Structure formats: C-alpha cells, structure tokens
Amino acid sequence: MSTGAIVMMLIGCIGLWGGCGVAIAIAMKHSKKNSSADDETEAEAVSEEKKA
Amino acid sequence: MRDQWNSKVGFLLAAIGSAVGLGNIWRFPYVAATNGGGAFLLPYFFAIITAGIPILILEYTMGKTYRGGAPVTWARINKRFEWLGWFQVMVAFVIGVYYFAIVVWVLSYIGFSFTQAWGADPSAFFLEFLGLTDSALHLGGIQTRLLLPFIVVWALVAFIMYKGISKGIEMACKICLPILFVLILILVIRGLTLPGAVDGLEYMFKPDWSALKNPSVWVAAYGQIFYSLSIAFAIMLAYSSYLPKKTDVVNSAFITATANHGFELFAGIGVFSIMGYMALQQGVDVSDIAGSGIGLAFMTFPTAISSLPALNALFGICFFGALFTAGVTSMISILQAVVSGFHDKFDMSHKKAVTVVLVPSFVLSILFITGAGMNILDIVDAFINNVGIASAGVIEVVLLTRFFNIEKLRQEANEFSNFSIGKWWNYSLRIVTTILLGVMLFLNTKDFIYNGYGEYASADVNVFGWGTILFAVIFADAFTMMDGKDGYRDLHKISYKEVN
Numbered sequence: 001m002s003t004g005a006i007v008m009m010l011i012g013c014i015g016l017w018g019g020c021g022v023a024i025a026i027a028m029k030h031s032k033k034n035s036s037a038d039d040e041t042e043a044e045a046v047s048e049e050k051k052a
Numbered sequence: 053m054r055d056q057w058n059s060k061v062g063f064l065l066a067a068i069g070s071a072v073g074l075g076n077i078w079r080f081p082y083v084a085a086t087n088g089g090g091a092f093l094l095p096y097f098f099a100i101i102t103a104g105i106p107i108l109i110l111e112y113t114m115g116k117t118y119r120g121g122a123p124v125t126w127a128r129i130n131k132r133f134e135w136l137g138w139f140q141v142m143v144a145f146v147i148g149v150y151y152f153a154i155v156v157w158v159l160s161y162i163g164f165s166f167t168q169a170w171g172a173d174p175s176a177f178f179l180e181f182l183g184l185t186d187s188a189l190h191l192g193g194i195q196t197r198l199l200l201p202f203i204v205v206w207a208l209v210a211f212i213m214y215k216g217i218s219k220g221i222e223m224a225c226k227i228c229l230p231i232l233f234v235l236i237l238i239l240v241i242r243g244l245t246l247p248g249a250v251d252g253l254e255y256m257f258k259p260d261w262s263a264l265k266n267p268s269v270w271v272a273a274y275g276q277i278f279y280s281l282s283i284a285f286a287i288m289l290a291y292s293s294y295l296p297k298k299t300d301v302v303n304s305a306f307i308t309a310t311a312n313h314g315f316e317l318f319a320g321i322g323v324f325s326i327m328g329y330m331a332l333q334q335g336v337d338v339s340d341i342a343g344s345g346i347g348l349a350f351m352t353f354p355t356a357i358s359s360l361p362a363l364n365a366l367f368g369i370c371f372f373g374a375l376f377t378a379g380v381t382s383m384i385s386i387l388q389a390v391v392s393g394f395h396d397k398f399d400m401s402h403k404k405a406v407t408v409v410l411v412p413s414f415v416l417s418i419l420f421i422t423g424a425g426m427n428i429l430d431i432v433d434a435f436i437n438n439v440g441i442a443s444a445g446v447i448e449v450v451l452l453t454r455f456f457n458i459e460k461l462r463q464e465a466n467e468f469s470n471f472s473i474g475k476w477w478n479y480s481l482r483i484v485t486t487i488l489l490g491v492m493l494f495l496n497t498k499d500f501i502y503n504g505y506g507e508y509a510s511a512d513v514n515v516f517g518w519g520t521i522l523f524a525v526i527f528a529d530a531f532t533m534m535d536g537k538d539g540y541r542d543l544h545k546i547s548y549k550e551v552n
Binding site: 001002004005006007008009011012013015016017019020023024026027030031 | 060089090091093097250253254256257258259300303304306307310311313314317318321470471
C-alpha cells in the first residue's frame with residue numbers, strides 16, 4: 001500500500017473514530033457531573049425539609 | 053402522556069441505528085473510491101462539519117424544543133410551514149415502503165448463505181430470484197418465494213412499532229447495534245487478513261488530489277453526508293421530539309455524525325479488502341470488480357463469499373446479517389417518522405397511528421415483491437432521494453434561515469449544551485448548506501428532466517419517478533389541510549410534565 005493511501009486511511013479513521021470517542025467521553029463526563037449536581041440539589045431539598 | 057427515551061444512550065443508539073443503513077455499507081466505499089480515493093476525505097470532512105453536524109443540531113433542537121412529529125414541529129414554528137413537515141413525512145413513507153423489499157431480499161440471502169445457494173453465477177441467480185421483468189410497468193405477478201420472508205419482516209417491524217419508542221425502537225436498537233458492529237468487525241478482520249486486501253485498500257484510499265478540482269466530487273461528498281445521516285425527511289425531528297428538553301443536542305449531533313461516518317469508513321475497509329482479494333483471485337484490477345448498491349450486495353459479494361478459502365457460510369451470514377440489522381434499525385425509524393406525524397396532529401392513540409401507517413405501507417410494499425419490484429424500486433429510490441429529500445432539505449434550511457429567527461434556535465441548542473455553537477452555525481446553514489444542497493438539487497433535477505433515468509422507458513420514469521414526487525406533494529397538501537386536534541399548533545398547550 002502506498003504511503004499516501006496509508007496516511008489518508010489513518011486520517012479518516014483517527015478523525016472519525018477519535019472524534020466519536022472524544023464526544024462520547026465528554027457526554028459521559030458531563031452526565032456524571034449533571035447526576036451528581038442533581039444528587040446535591042436533592043440532598044439540600046431533604047435537609048431543608050428536615051429543618052422545616 | 054407522550055412517550056420518551058429511557059436514556060440518552062437509548063436515543064443515540066436509535067439515531068445512529070437510523071443513520072447507519074444499507075448505504076453506509078454498499079454506497080459510501082464506492083463513492084469514495086471513485087471520487088478521488090483518499091483525497092475524497094477532504095470534501096467529506098468539510099461536508100460533515102458544514103452540513104452534516106449543523107443540520108443534525110438544527111433538527112435535534114427543533115424536535116426537542118417544539119416536541120412533535122415533523123408536521124406539528126413545523127406548524128409550531130410557523131403555521132404556514134406545516135406543509136413541509138407533511139412533505140418530509142410523505143418522503144419517509146415512500147422510502148419506508150420500498151425499503152421493505154430490500155430487507156426481504158437480504159433476509160432471503162441470509163438463508164442462501166448457508167449453502168451458497170447462488171451457485172456459480174450469482175447475477176443470474178439474483179435476477180431469477182426476483183423474477184425480474186423487462187420493465188417497471190410489466191409487473192409479472194407476486195414472486196411467491198418472497199412471501200415468507202416478506203411476512204417475517206412485516207411481523208418483526210409491526211411488533212417493534214406497536215411497542216412504541218422506549219419499549220420498542222429503543223430496545224430493538226440496543227440489541228441490533230452491538231450485533232451489527234460485531235458482524236462488521238468479523239468481516240473487516242477477515243477482509244484484512246486476505247491476500248490482495250492491500251490492493252483493495254490502495255484503490256479506496258490512494259489520494260488523487262486533482263479530483264478535488266472537479267465540482268462533482270464536492271457535490272458527491274455533500275450528497276453522501278446528506279443521504280447518509282437520515283436528515284431532512286422527518287426522522288431526526290421525530291426522534292428528538294421524544295427527548296427531555298434538558299438535552300445536550302450539540303454533543304448528541306457530534307456523536308451521531310462521527311459514529312455514522314466512522315462506521316461507513318470501517319465498513320468500507322472491510323468491503324474493499326474483500327474486493328482486493330476477489331481481484332487477485334480473478335487476475336483483474338480492483339476497478340473492474342468494484343461496484344455499489346444492489347449489484348455489489350447481491351451479485352459481487354456472493355461471488356466473493358463463494359471464493360473465500362474457508363468458512364464461506366459464516367461470512368455470508370455476517371455480511372447479509374449486517375445488512376439486515378442495519379436495514380431494520382433504519383426502517384423502524386423511517387416508519388416512526390410517519391407515525392409521529394399522524395399521532396401528534398390527529399387525535400389518535402399510538403397504536404391507531406401505527407395501524408394507519410402500517411396498513412397502507414403493507415399493501416403498497418407488495419408492489420415491490422412483484423417481478424417489476426427492483427425496476428420500480430430503482431426509479432423510486434433515485435427520484436425520492438435526489439429530488440424528494442434534496443428539495444425537502446433545501447426548503448428546510450431556506451425557511452429557517454431566511455423566514456425564521458435562526459438565532460433563537462441557536463440559543464435553544466446552546467441552552468443545555470456543554471459546547472456552545474457559535475454564529476458560524478447560522479451562516480453555515482444559511483450560505484454553505486443552502487448553496488450546496490441547491491446545486492445538488494438543480495443538477496439532479498436537470499439530469500432527470502433531460503436524460504430520464506438509467507435505461508428505463510420514459511413511461512416507467514414518468515409513472516414511478518415524477519409520479520412518486522407528485523404523490524408526496526398531493527398527500528402533503530391533503531394532510532396539511534385536514535383539521536388536527538385542538539391546539540396542536542400551540543407549543544404552550546403541552547403539559548409542563550411532558551417537557552421535563
């Protein structure tokens with residue numbers, strides 16, 4: 001296989017599969033952040049209820 | 053209470069399952085190889101960034117904000133835009149009807165793979181299997197050997213559709229997508245380990261930079277992105293309308309696009325490795341063997357499968373099994389786009405909407421298991437894609453970027469997204485996407501008007517080509533004029549609970 005063909009194949013694979021991997025990683029990171037934020041707000045709500 | 057996806061992962065698998073279809077496997081590899089090879093990746097990436105992802109963000113934002121199938125979503129944006137929603141739904145309906153036939157052929161070929169029943173001449177076998185007649189208007193009767201797989205496919209699809217979004221489509225995609233990936237992975241590993249594979253990959257990836265001077269290569273890149281992502285024909289609008297409002301649509305669009313195009317690149321590596329092996333076996337050049345579409349799947353590939361050194365049945369089942377899972381996940385999304393259209397405008401339950409859509413689809417799809425089935429399918433497919441979807445896409449971006457406040461949609465998109473999209477998005481849709489889709493639509497339509505299509509008689513083309521477009525336009529008009537349920541156009545009539 002010529003160098004040009006190998007380089008273009010790698011660019012295609014890294015560009016698309018890498019892009020997909022990064023996007024999924026970001027989504028997972030932020031979904032954890034959102035769910036822990038939700039837990040915090042829930043905990044606050046419970047503690048306020050107790051105070052009340 | 054309107055159904056919702058159980059999770060974001062469920063939605064993404066369904067959206068990717070919709071985008072990943074037969075074209076990813078049997079169209080992209082050939083389009084790339086014959087439009088500059090590795091050099092094609094440049095316009096391809098450019099089209100993903102300037103059209104694919106922007107239109108996905110647009111449709112995901114519209115769906116989750118206006119919360120209805122295409123007609124209702126468009127009606128809630130502007131009363132006069134509802135027609136476009138129905139036109140997109142009718143385009144989806146037409147595609148859903150003929151898609152059945154292909155999945156029926158694929159299911160049959162999974163069976164033939166066990167014994168390589170196609171024998172020494174797969175081309176003749178396929179034409180005899182279809183009972184192909186000499187013209188689209190010469191039906192030649194229903195091919196009874198297709199009836200059993202036809203009933204099986206219909207039963208499977210109806211079962212999934214009646215179960216709805218979260219229990220039906222989401223569940224089916226959670227099962228089918230991993231299977232699809234494993235099947236293609238087996239084919240790619242097999243392909244790469246065959247003698248001659250590098251010749252196939254050389255043919256697909258060797259960059260011909262001079263091809264980039266040719267405008268048709270850029271139109272082909274935009275066409276591939278546009279048709280591959282299931283955009284502009286009501287599917288992504290319908291799917292995203294079942295999302296919670298607090299959804300990161302920018303990230304979702306990025307994942308859907310990169311997964312879809314990453315998959316077709318992966319499948320292309322498998323397909324051309326095997327083409328390279330075949331060329332070596334037959335002592336010819338890869339370009340003599342390379343093909344696309346129905347010919348690649350049902351004529352070239354069976355030849356390749358028969359010539360493999362071992363485990364021929366396994367690899368035949370892997371190939372046609374991959375086409376089957378890709379086809380089913382696309383087909384249920386196409387039909388759901390139509391079901392959402394009826395369910396959200398008219399006062400009918402989900403089950404009734406499914407029945408209203410499946411019964412006429414079933415009746416019409418019988419047309420495609422007659423002797424003229426493939427002739428009709430070829431013409432209908434060409435027109436509904438190159439004229440139907442292309443015009444729906446152009447009208448969509450023109451209406452939103454010139455007759456609506458696109459900035460409002462950009463802010464809706466950014467509201468719950470971790471990465472905000474800048475104003476480049478507005479200009480990309482308003483200028484780049486509009487021009488390129490417009491050029492694509494103009495060239496396609498002009499070609500059909502002056503040259504007809506393929507070798508078909510003009511009567512065939514007029515009835516099944518232009519006739520199909522007219523069918524979609526007329527029914528879109530009719531459904532637009534019909535009265536919907538009270539307040540269906542009013543966004544704030546939706547209960548707060550439904551939105552979160």
